[in-house]
Amino acid sequence: MEFLSSAQNTNVQQANIDLAKMLAESKDANLIREIAENLHNKDKAVAGDCIKVLYELGKLKPELIAGYIADYLELLSSKNNRMVWGAMYAIAQSAPYRIKEVNDNFNMIIKAYETGSVITIDSAIVVFANVAKASVPNSKKAFDIIIKHLKTCRPKEIPQHSKKAFLCINSENCDEFESVLTERYSELSASQKKRVDKVLAKIEKKEFK
16 A cells, blocks of 8 residues: 555645556455455545556546445445545446446445535536436436526526536437437526536437447
């Protein structure tokens, strides 16, 4: 664990980012496991470094961190907000590879979304989109949450969250998705409208993933 930022007596995150890049190249399963095991370290600095390394690795090679989905889910109930939003970020990255586990723990994810920070909510939208896209019991529930969120969230969140949620949009649900964006369109600033226009254009062209 000597590669972690905390081991180098610095708050700068570059050491953790560099470690993530190294792991993406080496795919060192033993070291990745050791980092995951330290997510529950009593030293908050070490635990924070470890979740940082894992979600930075998840940006590059999400399949390498997906196996620790149970650890991320457990962290959603942490009293340490840093660990909660970091865990939700890692869950969002892992969801395509561990959709069953995400579906089975869906209520836990909803609770974290409802009580979490802005960053937690951002990643939760990606989790909901993955569940809505999959053929699992909570798919419809996840889509309904996305629609409700877009109806009630702050206008400034609509462009980013609609873009993230577009992952689950298809020919069957696009009309409802388009409708809620149209309903809130007048609340947006000029720059926000431009970003939403890109999402609406994809629906018009049926550019579904």
